[in-house]
Amino acid sequence: MAAMKRQWWKEGVVYQIYPRSFQDTTGNGIGDLNGITKRLDYIKSLGVDIIWLCPIYQSPNDDNGYDISDYKSIMAEFGTMTEFDALLSGMKSRGLKLVMDLVANHTSDEHFWFQESRKSRDNKYRDYYHWWPAEKGTPPKRWSYFDVDGNAWKYDKLTDAYYLHYFSVKQPDLKWENPKVREEIYDAIRFWFDKGVDGFRMDVIPFISKDIEYPELPKKYKGNFVSYYSEGPRLHEFLHEMNQQVLSKYDIMTVGEAPGITLDKALDFVNEDRQELNMFFHFDLMSLDRDGDEVFWMRQDKWRLTEFKKIHSDWDKAFAEKGWGSMYLSNHDFPRSVSRWANDSPEHWHNSATMLHTFLLTMKGTPYFYFGDEIGMTNARFNSIEDYKDINTINRYELLKQNNISLVDFLENEKEAARDNARTPMQWDNSKNAGFTAEDPWIKVNTNFASGINVETQENDSASVLSYFKKMVQVRKSHLGLVYGKYDLLLANNEEIYAYTRTFESEKYLILLSFSEKETTVEVNEISYNKALLLISNDKVKAEQSNTRFKLKPYQALVYELT
Known part of the structure; x- marks a missing residue:
């Protein structure tokens, strides 16, 4: 422990909110700040520590708030600065920290x-x-x-x-090479920190530096613009300057969204000695089920568990001695985790959702959950283009349409890949529109809210996905070894079970996770588990255990403390 500096942002559990889809209090079908304030007691009950709020700044909403027209004002649809101050105060009084979204690569063209x-x-x-x-x-x-x-x-x-504009035509890229631009951004950051905000998630932060000679794409990138965008010549100069002039002056956390950043570049961003960021989101997992360079198309063959394991094991190794990692399975830009990484069929949905909770909360790295994960929300899988609201889906549809390419395959792809799968409204109860709004919501509610995937139903069920989430959060919080412990992969070649240990001083834990639709038996021979104490299981049937042999139900999750 002497070599591991404890930090609140390492030990905290993050809960991401997409404000537009969380809770409407005005009846206009759009979530708002007062809606989040209304639900703070619920959020606190989850056991999470940090709320990450997607952009709430003034914006014409070409990209749902990621096109900012004023960094120091609140979007009228969401409320007022007074209501934001009340929300922040409500968080502070409950011991919750607030991380906001910093979108500094580009602004709105209406800025x-x-x-x-x-x-x-x-x-x-x-x-x-x-x-x-x-x-x-x-x-x-x-x-x-x-x-x-x-x-x-x-x-x-x-x-x-x-x-x-690396993104929409209404999102022109800022020229960070101009020191006046950097000072404008730093000033905006100080504005929110001085209000009491506890950190920033930094949108596509590796893209901020450009070669302002604008050469042809160098051949070494082989047409991969994302990798090129993430390696601007002054990137680390800018990040270090931002840290020294602003970030280091406050007790805050930073996490960068980092498309294009590879393992060998990881510590350039988060090695403490470099004084840049605390952690970042890599995209290796988010690319696992995609078709190579076609980042928005699902691959035809199914991803393998060994690939999933390797990604997480490699990234854990990158931060074994320096830096710190983040753990996430979904967010506002990607489909729902239970639909993507497990099995959302009625038969396997409960164990799948809770197994993924177990995974995130027993790995090393700060865990990030997206709103609705705690109740196992699933992909909406819209059938019609008219149901989609995301600029990404709509523009790609129009491009295919203009080129007379069949749209049937595209719409099938979007059922699994579309960002709008993650943006359907929070499912609070069994009432109209799942309790999100009294009127027509800005995007359709997933119809399965009436089938038990809602907060009210699950709060009253001790065996629900939500109840398990709360228990699992407390397991992590009460066992420091699950935060800081060394990770060791077991059964590396097994395509059905993800097994690993976490070791910290005198503590040792065994985690067994089934990614299979079948009952699975495994031998774990590395250690004798005769004295293993079961801390938690997501299945009412305990795993059959005989010395080193374990029999797991489909998508079962088990956490043992080894004594």
């Missing part, structure tokens, strides 16, 4: 800075963004996530120039 920037080439805000004068010809190819044509350069007739 004052961009509105001024595009007025003339000599405007004082011109250099806040990346511009390419048309007289130089067509700018070198850059790929955009959300552009209908996949083109990250948008021609603007007003000044006869192109501006850069």
Whole structure:
């Protein structure tokens, strides 16, 4: 323990809220700040410590708040600054910490800075963004996530120039190479920290540095723009400067969203000696079930458990001696975890959801849960394009339509891959719209709220997914070895059982997780488990144990303390 510095953000459990979909109190079908305040006692009851709030800043909502038009104002749909202050106060009084979303790679095209920037080439805000004068010809190819044509350069007739947007045309990229831009961002960060906010999740933070000569994509990237975007020439200079000028002045946590960051680059961001970030989200797992470079298409063959294990084992090794990792299975950009990584059929849903809870809460690294995970919310699997609201799905649909490509396969793919699967409203009870709103919700509610996947039903059931989540959180909190302990993978080649130990000083734990639809028997020969104390199981039937042999039910999870 002497070599491991204890930190609240290492020991905390994070609960992510997508405000638009959490709780509506005004009847307009959109979740709001007062809705979150209304549910603070519920959140506290989960045992979580930190709330991560997706963007609530002023925004025209081209990308549901990730296109910010004012970093210091609240989106009118969500409420007022007074209501935010009341929400923050309510969190503090319950011992909950607040992490907000920092979107600093780009702004909305309706931000004052961009509105001024595009007025003339000599405007004082011109250099806040990346511009390419048309007289130089067509700018070198850059790929955009959300552009209908996949083109990250948008021609603007007003000044006869192109501006850069890695995301939507309404999300122009900020020019961090301009020190005035960096100070504007730092000022916004200080504004929220001075209010009492406890940290930031930093959206696509590796993308902030660009080569402002805008060369053709170097051949070494083999067409992979995401990797190129994540390796800008001044990236670590900017992150270190932000840490020294702002982050280090407060007792806060930082977690970066880090597409494109590979294992060999991990400690460049989170080695404590570098003074940059506390942790980040890698994307290796999020790519596991996708079709190679086609980041939005599901792969045709099923992913294997050995692949899943290897990803987590490799990343654990990266932080074995320095830095700190994060653990997540879903968020607002990806499908529901129980539908993606386990089995959401009625027969296996309960054990699947609780098995995944067990996994996140027994691995090393800060665990992040997405709202609704605690009750096992599943993919909505919409049948019609009219039901989707996400710019990503809609724009890709239009692109295929323009090119006369069959849309049947695309809509089937979206049932598993679409971001809107994670954005359907929170399922509170059995009433109309699952208790989310009295009127029409901004996006359809998953119909399975009436089948027991709601808070009210599960709160009254000691064997529910929700009740298990609360128990499992307390198991982690009461056993420090599950936070800081050394991780060792067992049964590495087994395609049905994920088994590992956590060892910390005199404590040792064995975790057995079934990823199988069948009853499975395994031999765990590395240690004698005769004196194993079962801390928790997600199945009412205890695993049959005979010395080193364990028989697990489908998707069963077991945590043993070895004495």
